[in-house]
Amino acid sequence: xxxxxxxxxxxxxxxxxxxxxxxxxxxxxxxxxxxxxxxxxxxxxxxxxxxxxxxxxxxxxxxxxxxxxxxxxxxxxxxxxxxxxxxxxxxxxxxxxxxxxxxxxxxxxxxxxxxxxxxxxxxxxxxxxxxxxxxxxxxxxxxxxxxxxxxxxxxxxxxxxxxxxxxxxxxxxxxxxxxxxxxxxxxxxxxxxxxxxxxxxxxxxxxxxxxxxxxxxxxxxxxxxxxxxxxxxxxxxxxxxxxxxxxxxxxxxxxxxxxxxxxxxxxxxxxxx
Amino acid sequence: xxxxxxxxxxxxxxxxxxxxxxxxxxxxxxxxxxxxxxxxxxxxxxxxxxxxxxxxxxxxxxxxxxxxxxxxxxxxxxxxxxxxxxxxxxxxxxxxxxxxxxxxxxxxxxxxxxxxxxxxxxxxxxxxxxxxxxxxxxxxxxxxxxxxxxxxxxxxxxxxxxxxxxxxxxxxxxxxxxxxxxxxxxxxxxxxxxxxxxxxxxxxxxxxxxxxxxxxxxxxxxxxxxxxxxxxxxxxxxxxxxxxxxxxxxxxx
Amino acid sequence: xxxxxxxxxxxxxxxxxxxxxxxxxxxxxxxxxxxxxxxxxxxxxxxxxxxxxxxxxxxxxxxxxxxxxxxxxxxxxxxxxxxxxxxxxxxxxxxxxxxxxxxxxxxxxxxxxxxxxxxxxxxxxxxxxxxxxxxxxxxxxxxxxxxxxxxxxxxxxxxxxxxxxxxxxxxxxxxxxxxxxxxxxxxxxxxxxxxxxxxxxxxxxxxxxxxxxxxxxxxxxxxxxxxxxxxxxxxxxxxxxxxxxxxxxxxxxxxxxxxxxxx
Numbered sequence: 001x002x003x004x005x006x007x008x009x010x011x012x013x014x015x016x017x018x019x020x021x022x023x024x025x026x027x028x029x030x031x032x033x034x035x036x037x038x039x040x041x042x043x044x045x046x047x048x049x050x051x052x053x054x055x056x057x058x059x060x061x062x063x064x065x066x067x068x069x070x071x072x073x074x075x076x077x078x079x080x081x082x083x084x085x086x087x088x089x090x091x092x093x094x095x096x097x098x099x100x101x102x103x104x105x106x107x108x109x110x111x112x113x114x115x116x117x118x119x120x121x122x123x124x125x126x127x128x129x130x131x132x133x134x135x136x137x138x139x140x141x142x143x144x145x146x147x148x149x150x151x152x153x154x155x156x157x158x159x160x161x162x163x164x165x166x167x168x169x170x171x172x173x174x175x176x177x178x179x180x181x182x183x184x185x186x187x188x189x190x191x192x193x194x195x196x197x198x199x200x201x202x203x204x205x206x207x208x209x210x211x212x213x214x215x216x217x218x219x220x221x222x223x224x225x226x227x228x229x230x231x232x233x234x235x236x237x238x239x240x241x242x243x244x245x246x247x248x249x250x251x252x253x254x255x256x257x258x259x260x261x262x263x264x265x266x267x268x269x270x271x272x273x
Numbered sequence: 274x275x276x277x278x279x280x281x282x283x284x285x286x287x288x289x290x291x292x293x294x295x296x297x298x299x300x301x302x303x304x305x306x307x308x309x310x311x312x313x314x315x316x317x318x319x320x321x322x323x324x325x326x327x328x329x330x331x332x333x334x335x336x337x338x339x340x341x342x343x344x345x346x347x348x349x350x351x352x353x354x355x356x357x358x359x360x361x362x363x364x365x366x367x368x369x370x371x372x373x374x375x376x377x378x379x380x381x382x383x384x385x386x387x388x389x390x391x392x393x394x395x396x397x398x399x400x401x402x403x404x405x406x407x408x409x410x411x412x413x414x415x416x417x418x419x420x421x422x423x424x425x426x427x428x429x430x431x432x433x434x435x436x437x438x439x440x441x442x443x444x445x446x447x448x449x450x451x452x453x454x455x456x457x458x459x460x461x462x463x464x465x466x467x468x469x470x471x472x473x474x475x476x477x478x479x480x481x482x483x484x485x486x487x488x489x490x491x492x493x494x495x496x497x498x499x500x501x502x503x504x505x506x507x508x509x510x511x512x513x514x515x516x517x518x519x520x521x522x523x524x525x526x
Numbered sequence: 527x528x529x530x531x532x533x534x535x536x537x538x539x540x541x542x543x544x545x546x547x548x549x550x551x552x553x554x555x556x557x558x559x560x561x562x563x564x565x566x567x568x569x570x571x572x573x574x575x576x577x578x579x580x581x582x583x584x585x586x587x588x589x590x591x592x593x594x595x596x597x598x599x600x601x602x603x604x605x606x607x608x609x610x611x612x613x614x615x616x617x618x619x620x621x622x623x624x625x626x627x628x629x630x631x632x633x634x635x636x637x638x639x640x641x642x643x644x645x646x647x648x649x650x651x652x653x654x655x656x657x658x659x660x661x662x663x664x665x666x667x668x669x670x671x672x673x674x675x676x677x678x679x680x681x682x683x684x685x686x687x688x689x690x691x692x693x694x695x696x697x698x699x700x701x702x703x704x705x706x707x708x709x710x711x712x713x714x715x716x717x718x719x720x721x722x723x724x725x726x727x728x729x730x731x732x733x734x735x736x737x738x739x740x741x742x743x744x745x746x747x748x749x750x751x752x753x754x755x756x757x758x759x760x761x762x763x764x765x766x767x768x769x770x771x772x773x774x775x776x777x778x779x780x781x782x783x784x785x786x787x788x789x
Contacts, residue, residue: 032669033581034616037325045569049668051614055327055355059620066394069355074613074621079664080571080587088608088664089623108283110299110308114329116395117355122614124666126585127568145282145310148326148420152299152308153284189284190301229282229310233324233476339533381534413539 001083003178007163015172022158022170022217027139027228029146035122037147039139039228044172045129047081050139052147054119063118068111070118073102075136077125097133104137104157104186104195110150119149130176131159134184137195142225154225155194157186158217160210162200167210169217181206185214189222278478281307281321288319297321311420312476324476328354328419328449330397334388335406337414337451338399343375350384353419353449356395360386364400366407383409385445385453412455415465417472419450424475425468432471432481439488440464463491532736540737544725550733551580556774558729563680563786565688573689573708577681580731581671584615586663586681588689590708592652592696593660603650603658607636609665609678616670632665634756635679635716638745639663642753644686644712652698659691661708672731675743679716680782686710714753715782717775718743721767728774742768744775748783 004014011018023044032038035051042048058064075098079086090098101123109119121143123136134157141154161171162181176182181200187193193211202210281287287298288305295318297309307313311323330336330352338350338358350358362374369377378384385406386399401407417425426433426446437444442459446452454464470487474480543550553559559580568574573588595602609632611619619625624632639645650659663686665678689708693699699706720730720738727734735741740759746752752772757763 032583032614033671034669035614036327038614047568049614051668053614053617056617057355057357076612078585078587078610078666079608079662080568080574080589083570085589085591085662085664088610090621114355120613122612124612124614124668126666127570146325148309148311148323150297150308151283152301152306154282226282230280233280341531381531381537383533383535409535412535414533414535 001174001177004174007175007179008166008168013163013168013172014174017170019166019168020213020216022220023172025221025224027142027224029142029228029232035143035147037143037145037149039142039146041135041139041142043131043135043138044170045127046125046132046135047127048132048135048139049124049126050136050143051122051124052119052140052143052149053122054147054149055114055117056120058116058118064116067115069109069114069116071102071106071109071111071121072118073098073105073121073123073140075101075123075125075133077128077132081125081128097136100195100197101133101137101140105140105144105155107192107194108152108155108188109144110152113150119144130171130173131184134158134186134195137186138221138225142229145229153189154222155186155188156218156222156225157184157195158214158221159184160214160217162202162206162210167206167213169213181210183207183210183214185211185218187215187218191215278476279313280311281313282310283308287313287321293317293319295320297323322423323420325418326420328352330354330356330358330388330391331448332388332391334448335445336386336388336399336449337409337445337447337453338384338386338449340378340380340382340384343378343380346371346374348374348378348384350386350399352388352397352399353416353451354397356391356397358386358388358397358399360384360399360401364389364398364402366401378408383414383453385409385447409453409455412453413461413465415452415454415468417450417452417468419448421472421475422446422448422450424480425452425471427481432484435481435484435488436464436467439467439492463488466491532733536733537737540733541722544722544727547725549727551731553729555725555727556778558676558778558782559731561680561782561786563684565684571685572692573685573687575681575685575688577677577684579671579673579677579680579729581669582667582674582677583669583671584665584667584674584677584681586665586678586685588682588685588708589662589664590659590689590691591662592657592698595651595655595658599647600655601651601658602647603645604660605636605640605645605647605663606660607632607639607663607665607682609635609667609674611667611670611674614669615667619670630756630758631675631678634675634743634745634754635665635682636663637754638679638714638716639682639686640753642712642714642745642747642751644683644710644714644747646709646711649709650691657698661689670732672733672735673718673729675718676716676729679714679745680786683713683715684786687713712747712749712753713783714745714747715779716743716745716754717778717782719771719774720759721761721763726767726770726774728778742771744772744779746775746779750776750780 025043028040031040037052039050125132137157160183161179163179183198186195285307291300299308307321309321309323311321338352342349346362348360352358389400390398440460440463442456442464562578565575571587572590576585611628613619613621690705739761743756745754
């Protein structure tokens, strides 16, 4: 990778986005069957999977807390997720990301409902393209909800950076590598900030503006997270007929049922041929 | 009255009246919010019925457990919860000696027990001292998510009665999502399939009707299969005419 | 919750089914579960494939980079195979250094590829004694539904067939056109069987693995030769069982090869 000549030309970034635009995001809920909750997110070129086990018994026993659940977070990058193959296992960066990610989610979890247990979150980055820690937190939030963990709300995260002297939302790879600042942030719907890191160079005014920008970005990401969770069950509910209401409607119900049965039989015949 | 199924996620506003707080909600700044991902249930109290989640033992719950360990005077029982249950030797239906414990009930065996007490430190005490409770030595145990147990039982036991009738099985639904199916000559497989169906479709209305249709269809298939059974045997011995093995089907074309 | 030990009632139920020649999911003894393979799913990898074998879900990624050859084989490229049994894949997998199962899985898959000479290591030589292509095969298991071995073997082979050597990126190689495909001469496929008393089943689920007496994996090639065998488990095997499994392996691997790898 080489440093681009310029990052913003006529208000457009090198991947065609405007400064306040976030990359395209798709979210799938409940993709793993053994984990208690799971979520897969594609955010730009990032591909991240999050899984939750818990609450469950703590192993080793001595780690349990008497009145609350403990939350453990393991962020890991697959060997093939980055340009140069990464040796398996945690490195110092993963250890730090795991810690701040855990601290980003802990405040919203009602850990007091499950004393002496653990809630384990696993994030696996299958493909990385800048911002994996924020994508991991977004996926983990959804996976926690999917697992039925009681929470005050979801946590949404995104990053703001500075390129060509201008603040931009949701950095992509080149902007992250060669930009002048990188500030990941996570927050709750009530505006409380649970993750904040910055490395680079920002004036106090830029910093304030960056926070506002990140909050805007997080709000948009929250809508996408919420939508994924709601749609997942809503779709099933809406395709079913309304249940029987009054006896008078019965004859109509019966006809509809018979029609559907006939349709089902036809499609079965086709398949067995 | 058709119930509108409103799905909520943690943090969604459910009511401005915090006095109506029920399970699955919490109060913040004088309003009521959901703490779980689930369906809103509005009666006098507003609660959120979770779509998933672990079993938390409560006093008087009847549950199905598996013995994990036998200690000096307790059986340690896995009750499908982050918390294990303790069955003290004195809670066994008969008086037995400490060194006889394993002989009566060993590791890996299943039990139908009641939660006697749960203390604030989450120590769960179990008992088997009741005519309904016992060591489970026959039948089959299937597991569903504990959050689906009310749906499986149905209003006044209507759903579970439907399954009992169709399969001719005796069925005990543990509050922890473990279901014991039992009965001489009963169709355990049918009961297990029906329970599985309820678990995956529990959030979709019209379940009772669909279940009824499922039982009818299965009964019809069973009748058909009986008359075709001889043919099937011939085909199977000649080639591997597997059921739905797409690889083989395509190669035989 | 203790997932390690299966309760007795369930064991008895599965035994009973086997005696009636049935399996819990209704399959025949030699039948494989539904398989879904997708290749080229990780853009940054030189080759990749994801597989769903029943509920077992994993991703194989192939990275190729220039590096030093081993001193005793200065003209040969290098293959390094690793498998991660991620803690998200099962309640009993823990984070940490690879357990013995993970090490065994990786080494058997590696042997299958190496011994089948599927990849001509001499062709991966750039400068003898100094620079060769190193092929990293990394398998990440995301959900354990049983029979990780066969799933991993299939995904790896599928990924290798689509792998490109990044000559352009490292400016090595003598042509200007797109990166060339990794030259593959053989298609190793693993078939795993478990035994239980006198029955033999292929493609075991978790439950079937748990009650199994022992496991036998056979990796066969396009020309029906065998490039790796691994017995894994406590119980012994009789020569008859081994024969039977080998025959099943040959048939099954051929079917899988034809169906999924478009050979």
